[in-house]
Amino acid sequence: MIEIDGLTKRYGDKTAVDGLSFVVEPGVVTGFLGPNGAGKSTTMRMIAGLDRPTSGTVRVNGKHYPGAAAPMAELGILLDARSVHPGLSARNNLLALGRTAGIGRRRVDEVIELAGLGEVAGTRAGGFSLGMGQRLGVAAALLGQPQTVVLDEPVNGLDPDGVRWIRLLLKSLADEGRTVFVSSHLMSEMAQTATQLVVLGRGKLISQSSVEDFTGHAGAGGVIVRTPEPARLGQVLAAPGVTVIEDGSDLLRVSGTTAEQIGTAAWRAHLPVYELTPAQASLEEAFMQVTRDSIEYHAGATR
Amino acid sequence: MSAVMRSGVALAPVAPAPATAAGPVSQVRVVRAEWTKLRALRSTKWCGLSALVLIVGLGAASAGSGTPYHVSPGVSAAAAVSSGLLGVLFAQLLVGVVGVLAFSGEYGTGMIRATLAVVPARLPVLWAKLIVLVGLVLPVTLLCAFVDFFAATAIESSRGGSAISLTDPGVLRIMIGASLYLTVVVIIGLALGALLRRTATGLAVFAGVFFVVPIVVAALPHKITGFATYLPSNAGGALWGNPLTTGHALSPWAGFAVLCGYAVVLTGLAAWQLCRRDA
Numbered sequence: 001m002i003e004i005d006g007l008t009k010r011y012g013d014k015t016a017v018d019g020l021s022f023v024v025e026p027g028v029v030t031g032f033l034g035p036n037g038a039g040k041s042t043t044m045r046m047i048a049g050l051d052r053p054t055s056g057t058v059r060v061n062g063k064h065y066p067g068a069a070a071p072m073a074e075l076g077i078l079l080d081a082r083s084v085h086p087g088l089s090a091r092n093n094l095l096a097l098g099r100t101a102g103i104g105r106r107r108v109d110e111v112i113e114l115a116g117l118g119e120v121a122g123t124r125a126g127g128f129s130l131g132m133g134q135r136l137g138v139a140a141a142l143l144g145q146p147q148t149v150v151l152d153e154p155v156n157g158l159d160p161d162g163v164r165w166i167r168l169l170l171k172s173l174a175d176e177g178r179t180v181f182v183s184s185h186l187m188s189e190m191a192q193t194a195t196q197l198v199v200l201g202r203g204k205l206i207s208q209s210s211v212e213d214f215t216g217h218a219g220a221g222g223v224i225v226r227t228p229e230p231a232r233l234g235q236v237l238a239a240p241g242v243t244v245i246e247d248g249s250d251l252l253r254v255s256g257t258t259a260e261q262i263g264t265a266a267w268r269a270h271l272p273v274y275e276l277t278p279a280q281a282s283l284e285e286a287f288m289q290v291t292r293d294s295i296e297y298h299a300g301a302t303r
Numbered sequence: 304m305s306a307v308m309r310s311g312v313a314l315a316p317v318a319p320a321p322a323t324a325a326g327p328v329s330q331v332r333v334v335r336a337e338w339t340k341l342r343a344l345r346s347t348k349w350c351g352l353s354a355l356v357l358i359v360g361l362g363a364a365s366a367g368s369g370t371p372y373h374v375s376p377g378v379s380a381a382a383a384v385s386s387g388l389l390g391v392l393f394a395q396l397l398v399g400v401v402g403v404l405a406f407s408g409e410y411g412t413g414m415i416r417a418t419l420a421v422v423p424a425r426l427p428v429l430w431a432k433l434i435v436l437v438g439l440v441l442p443v444t445l446l447c448a449f450v451d452f453f454a455a456t457a458i459e460s461s462r463g464g465s466a467i468s469l470t471d472p473g474v475l476r477i478m479i480g481a482s483l484y485l486t487v488v489v490i491i492g493l494a495l496g497a498l499l500r501r502t503a504t505g506l507a508v509f510a511g512v513f514f515v516v517p518i519v520v521a522a523l524p525h526k527i528t529g530f531a532t533y534l535p536s537n538a539g540g541a542l543w544g545n546p547l548t549t550g551h552a553l554s555p556w557a558g559f560a561v562l563c564g565y566a567v568v569l570t571g572l573a574a575w576q577l578c579r580r581d582a
Contacts, residue, residue, distance in 0.1 A: 045416075045581070045582075048416075048420045048423070049419075049420070049423040050416055050419055050420060050581065050582040051581040051582070052579075052581060065423055066423035066424060066425075067423075067424070068423065069327045069328070070323075070325050070326055070327040070328065071325075071328055071420075071421055071422065071423050072323075072324075072325035072328070072421050073323040073324075073325040073326070075420070077420050079413075079416050079417075079420075082412070082413045083412075083413040083414055083415075083416040083417040083420075084412070084413070084414055084417065085340065085344075085408070085409065085412050085414040086412055087343075087344050087345060087346070087408070087412075088340065088343050088344065089343070092339060092340070092343040093414075093417075095339050096336050096337075096339040096340045096343075096418075097336065097417055097418070097421050098325075098336075099332055099333075099335045099336035099339055100328050100332050100333050100335075100336045100421050100422050101324075101325035101326050101327070101328055101332065101421065102325070102326035102327075102332055103324055103325060103326075107324045140417060143324070143325075144323060144324055144325030144421075145321070145322055145323040145324040145325065146323065146325070147321060147323065176321045176322075177321045178321050
């Protein structure tokens with residue numbers, strides 16, 4: 001579990017993270033979304049104790065992480081930028097980290113296999129491609145079998161095979177009861193892997209909810225119904241809390257009820273329905289809508 | 304918030320803590336980790352090998368080219384041994400590189416974030432690097448000094464002279480002193496690397512303090528360079544008889560104490576900064 005309370009980080013007069021408070025629960029994959037410069041990486045560095053908060057607290061598994069007796073059992077982290085020594089082989093990079101927790105070659109070789117680095121384990125990490133470097137970083141995060149796993153942009157630079165590997169990995173870690181906190185700018189990736197979302201904009205918390213709630217709240221949502229009898233179906237569906245908007249000659253946009261209820265009601269009233277589509281906004285649309293005001297660097301902004 | 308709490312509770316019933324492979328961190332374990340890195344890095348091997356070649360090679364070359372390696376009216380045993388250790392002047396640069404790189408290499412590559420993430424208490428990393436560097440440099444340079452000595456005496460004997468022996472006054476102190484000097488130099492390099500973080504800056508400052516400043520100062524009138532005695536290279540040089548030190552020198556152990564003072568202050572600053580600054 002990660003508990004963040006009133007977390008603030010200032011660099012000079014620039015506030016990177018501003019009064020952030022949220023909780024990441026174990027047993028589920030929690031996505032961390034936000035535009036570039038929103039403060040995701042800074043937050044993750046503060047979770048690992050690499051950056052000192054200006055104010056506020058971070059607790060990992062209920063503890064102050066820098067004071068943990070067995071840090072590698074508590075937290076494994078992959079940071080956005082590379083954090084391996086190019087002059088050391090993949091195996092020695094991992095061994096050098098593992099030794100601090102009494103982890104030996106056997107476990108190191110295990111994560112090397114897990115990460116699909118078996119063939120390059122003995123070569124210097126400096127020659128690794130972005131994808132292999134990323135696999136090595138993930139291997140390092142998993143090395144201690146930590147209770148909490150924090151990954152900053154894990155699918156960056158991975159091939160489709162690697163992306164699928166990460167997706168399955170995250171789910172299995174969560175299924176084991178671990179806390180999994182993953183940032184990504186790939187909304188579609190988050191939609192497939194995460195069940196919970198923390199959304200950040202300009203260092204502030206914009207939303208924390210399940211992926212479903214997030215996409216449901218934002219955007220039009222509702223159900224799109226195509227019928228030759230829009231007026232009559234509209235009357236049938238009319239109920240407190242239900243909004244029906246006639247949209248064109250044969251389309252209704254209905255919110256406040258489900259596709260199942262609309263279909264059943266239409267069938268009972270003997271009204272034909274040609275199409276019945278839950279118009280859920282995609283995570284991407286929802287994200288764009290929610291963060292529109294807080295995007296720090298607008299594309300094409302004039303200087 | 305409420306949605307999260309609800310689903311969090313629903314999806315994650317109280318489960319036993321998942322299996323872990325990691326034990327508690329300890330100073331001994333961090334030392335082993337740092338030794339794993341130092342041993343595997345090419346720069347360590349090359350610097351160690353080069354130091355050996357420089358110290359022994361220059362010593363043997365100077366003995367072979369006729370520099371007396373025996374006691375004569377103008378040359379004490381100590382002075383002869385010191386001049387035979389000329390290579391230390393160059394080896395200190397290599398030792399400084401290894402020291403600076405121990406931290407700057409990690410800052411430059413980003414590995415420092417991985418290192419400090421697994422040892423978030425941070426200070427054990429500094430102590431571990433210090434221990435492995437001392438544990439490497441002290442025996443290696445001691446070996447260099449002794450090989451240098453025996454090579455030079457062998458050359459002297461082959462010329463038919465009666466060479467210096469280890470029991471001559473000051474000889475052992477100078478040989479062990481050269482090794483101690485280089486060991487403290489690696490600590491100063493380590494502290495500079497931790498404080499400055501960049502390899503280029505660290506090496507520039509190190510080379511400036513140990514090479515450029517002493518040479519510049521030696522060329523200036525003594526009136527304004529009274530402090531020269533207290534420069535790290537000159538103060539530490541008193542212990543092993545740095546042949547380039549001119550003018551007034553401190554007593555051997557007083558000079559070494561001054562050198563250690565620099566190392567202690569710089570290491571203290573490095574420790575403070577390591578804890579205080581963001582990684």
